[in-house]
Amino acid sequence: MSTPTLLQAAKALLARDLRLLWRRRGDALQPALFALLVVLLFALALGGEPRALASVAPAVLWVAVLLAGLLSLDTLFRGDAEDGSLEQWILAPVPLAWLVAVRVFSHWLATGMPLILAVPLLGELLYLPHAQLPVLLASLALGTPLLSLLGAVVAALTVGMRRSGILVAMLALPLFVPVLIFGAGSVARSAQGQDPVGALLLLAAGLVLALVLAPLAAAAAIRIALN
Amino acid sequence: MSAETDPSPPLLAARALTFTRNDAPVFGPLDFAVAAGEALLVQGDNGAGKTSLLRVLAGLLHADSGEIQFDGKRARPDLRARVIAYLGHLPALKADLGTLENLHFLCGLQGRRVRQLPGNALAVVGLAGYEDTLARHLSAGQKKRLSLARLWLAPAPLWLLDEPYANLDLEGINLVNRMISAHLRDGGAALVTTHGAYAAPPVQTRMLLLERRA
Amino acid sequence: MNPVFRWFHQLGSPPTFDRFAARWAPWCHLLGLLLLAVGGWLAFQVPADYQQGDSFRILYIHVPSAWMSLLVFALMAFYAAIALVWRIKLCEILAMACAPIGAAFTVITLATGSIWGKPMWGTWWDWDPRLTTELILLFLYLGVIGLYGAIEDRRSAARAAGLLAIVGVALLPVIRYSVVWWNSLHQGQTIRIFGESSMDSSMLAPLVVMVVATKLWFLGSLLARARADNLRRESGKDWVVKLAQVRP
Numbered sequence: 001m002s003t004p005t006l007l008q009a010a011k012a013l014l015a016r017d018l019r020l021l022w023r024r025r026g027d028a029l030q031p032a033l034f035a036l037l038v039v040l041l042f043a044l045a046l047g048g049e050p051r052a053l054a055s056v057a058p059a060v061l062w063v064a065v066l067l068a069g070l071l072s073l074d075t076l077f078r079g080d081a082e083d084g085s086l087e088q089w090i091l092a093p094v095p096l097a098w099l100v101a102v103r104v105f106s107h108w109l110a111t112g113m114p115l116i117l118a119v120p121l122l123g124e125l126l127y128l129p130h131a132q133l134p135v136l137l138a139s140l141a142l143g144t145p146l147l148s149l150l151g152a153v154v155a156a157l158t159v160g161m162r163r164s165g166i167l168v169a170m171l172a173l174p175l176f177v178p179v180l181i182f183g184a185g186s187v188a189r190s191a192q193g194q195d196p197v198g199a200l201l202l203l204a205a206g207l208v209l210a211l212v213l214a215p216l217a218a219a220a221a222i223r224i225a226l227n
Numbered sequence: 228m229s230a231e232t233d234p235s236p237p238l239l240a241a242r243a244l245t246f247t248r249n250d251a252p253v254f255g256p257l258d259f260a261v262a263a264g265e266a267l268l269v270q271g272d273n274g275a276g277k278t279s280l281l282r283v284l285a286g287l288l289h290a291d292s293g294e295i296q297f298d299g300k301r302a303r304p305d306l307r308a309r310v311i312a313y314l315g316h317l318p319a320l321k322a323d324l325g326t327l328e329n330l331h332f333l334c335g336l337q338g339r340r341v342r343q344l345p346g347n348a349l350a351v352v353g354l355a356g357y358e359d360t361l362a363r364h365l366s367a368g369q370k371k372r373l374s375l376a377r378l379w380l381a382p383a384p385l386w387l388l389d390e391p392y393a394n395l396d397l398e399g400i401n402l403v404n405r406m407i408s409a410h411l412r413d414g415g416a417a418l419v420t421t422h423g424a425y426a427a428p429p430v431q432t433r434m435l436l437l438e439r440r441a
Numbered sequence: 442m443n444p445v446f447r448w449f450h451q452l453g454s455p456p457t458f459d460r461f462a463a464r465w466a467p468w469c470h471l472l473g474l475l476l477l478a479v480g481g482w483l484a485f486q487v488p489a490d491y492q493q494g495d496s497f498r499i500l501y502i503h504v505p506s507a508w509m510s511l512l513v514f515a516l517m518a519f520y521a522a523i524a525l526v527w528r529i530k531l532c533e534i535l536a537m538a539c540a541p542i543g544a545a546f547t548v549i550t551l552a553t554g555s556i557w558g559k560p561m562w563g564t565w566w567d568w569d570p571r572l573t574t575e576l577i578l579l580f581l582y583l584g585v586i587g588l589y590g591a592i593e594d595r596r597s598a599a600r601a602a603g604l605l606a607i608v609g610v611a612l613l614p615v616i617r618y619s620v621v622w623w624n625s626l627h628q629g630q631t632i633r634i635f636g637e638s639s640m641d642s643s644m645l646a647p648l649v650v651m652v653v654a655t656k657l658w659f660l661g662s663l664l665a666r667a668r669a670d671n672l673r674r675e676s677g678k679d680w681v682v683k684l685a686q687v688r689p
Contacts, residue, residue: 019323
């Protein structure tokens with residue numbers, strides 16, 4: 001082989017990331033643990049009464065997932081930036097945007113997927129009505145990749161910085177607002193007895209757009225940040 | 228610049244290249260060319276801009292003015308990617324992966340010379356027997372050798388080597404020189420930076436001295 | 442070369458821009474202030490609204506500020522796009538100079554909206570879709586300003602913050618739509634305080650004056666800020682040193 005095709009490069013990157021994930025499999029639990037922490041804090045603050053918790057359960061779960069995702073953004077590019085891998089991605093014969101897309105996907109597998117799997121358990125802690133669980137999971141399945149893609153742009157913009165903490169949150173939150181609104185809103189609509197499909201389709205449309213545009217923006221941001 | 232009677236364009240040609248950082252000039256304007264089979268040694272003190280020059284040639288930094296051509300063609304990202312292999316200060320190795328795993332990934336990303344295998348590369352750089360060692364357990368010198376293995380496997384004709392002798396013992400220095408010589412014999416070219424006279428490629432044909440801009 | 446084109450091209454040179462900005466910024470500010478005074482006087486000539494009393498007059502500050510907060514964001518993204526594609530330093534400076542001014546207009550919009558709303562809603566805040574969008578817009582501005590300040594290299598900082606501004610402007614309609622949707626979801630029919638009520642022509646005159654006034658003020662501030670940033674970036678160069686020596 002001389003110049004790798006898109007598929008070969010994608011497979012190489014995915015294999016690498018899955019291998020790295022396996023070597024540090026404990027890290028995959030951290031976002032889920034953080035979401036659990038948020039749920040615990042809300043329950044403690046609200047008094048643990050079933051009716052009160054059940055009424056806010058979908059919203060609290062969405063916020064917990066969003067915050068956990070926000071925290072996990074730091075690991076998206078930082079490791080590769082620090083050891084010089086990101087430079088080699090820029091120099092590779094495949095488009096940087098393609099590599100970014102693959103990286104975001106593997107990052108979502110490591111952080112978003114465990115979160116979605118943890119949600120039914122977290123829902124029980126908040127007395128989430130079982131009827132709302134399918135819509136919640138659907139909205140998260142569409143929403144968490146979208147959050148990862150939008151977050152990738154912010155992570156790429158701040159990749160060179162140390163201790164960017166609050167700045168990353170401030171940059172990401174306006175971008176996350178529509179996802180949160182349609183995600184939590186879809187569950188609210190189904191709770192009101194209305195059809196949530198409209199909101200879910202909007203999320204899906206956003207995801208499709210972000211799949212194309214976000215890697216391009218993130219690639220541009222990486223080039224700027226590595227300057 | 229080089230008065231060659233050979234009509235084919237040089238592998239790398241730079242004209243009037245300048246680079247500034249924070250509005251302060253770093254280097255330039257530079258004019259030079261590197262043909263296949265040649266090595267260019269870039270010397271200069273710390274801060275003279277050697278690393279910046281290599282990064283501009285690699286496409287990681289954007290030159291403020293001037294032109295870069297590969298094989299007579301303007302430097303476009305996809306052309307650059309096929310022509311250049313860059314060895315920078317950072318080794319681009321994942322600490323949690325083994326040596327072979329690291330090489331497999333980098334080859335998957337950037338391509339591999341046909342008929343060469345990562346296993347051979349490890350032997351060439353003196354890391355035979357370290358196939359399963361995680362990169363985090365390698366010393367700085369061994370990490371450098373692993374980066375050289377990646378370089379050895381790269382299909383690109385033009386090598387940009389930033390301080391390739393750093394962290395290496397005498398044997399390692401000889402290894403780098405052997406690799407460069409073999410690469411040039413195969414029709415490749417190399418740009419090597421070094422800030423001291425303690426090591427230099429044996430086949431250097433030209434020197435580019437960068438002076439520190441006040 | 443077309444003389445207009447040539448003039449634009451020359452304006453990109455730092456010393457030329459400095460002279461241009463130094464000349465025109467004060468005039469823009471002066472004219473803006475004048476029109477603000479005229480607009481303010483006209484605003485009080487308009488008869489009081491039978492429903493809202495005198496408090497409605499604050500719309501003459503609120504509406505132009507709201508329009509400016511959006512216009513400045515779009516302009517910032519426009520300059521940023523040019524700066525990213527063509528690497529023109531002046532456009533980087535202009536884009537970054539827009540951010541604080543736009544943020545200020547957003548704060549004025551939020552404050553006046555809050556003040557106007559107090560007699561209406563009885564509270565200082567209501568999750569009205571427009572005010573909520575303005576709040577998110579403020580965060581976008583603060584993000585651009587924060588990112589610009591956090592990166593050391595000025596050119597990379599401007600390019601990164603510029604990219605954020607472009608992403609922000611692309612997402613702004615989506616954010617607006619989502620907030621409107623969210624508002625209808627949880628509150629049913631909202632009372633349209635800031636609705637599209639048709640305005641009587643007598644009420645229109647002060648609004649037009651204020652709109653022009655805010656644009657002039659923005660222009661003056663933009664030129665002044667850009668000039669300051671330009672001088673800071675070019676400090677140490679001959680023409681700046683000469684300029685500093687000439688001034689008493």
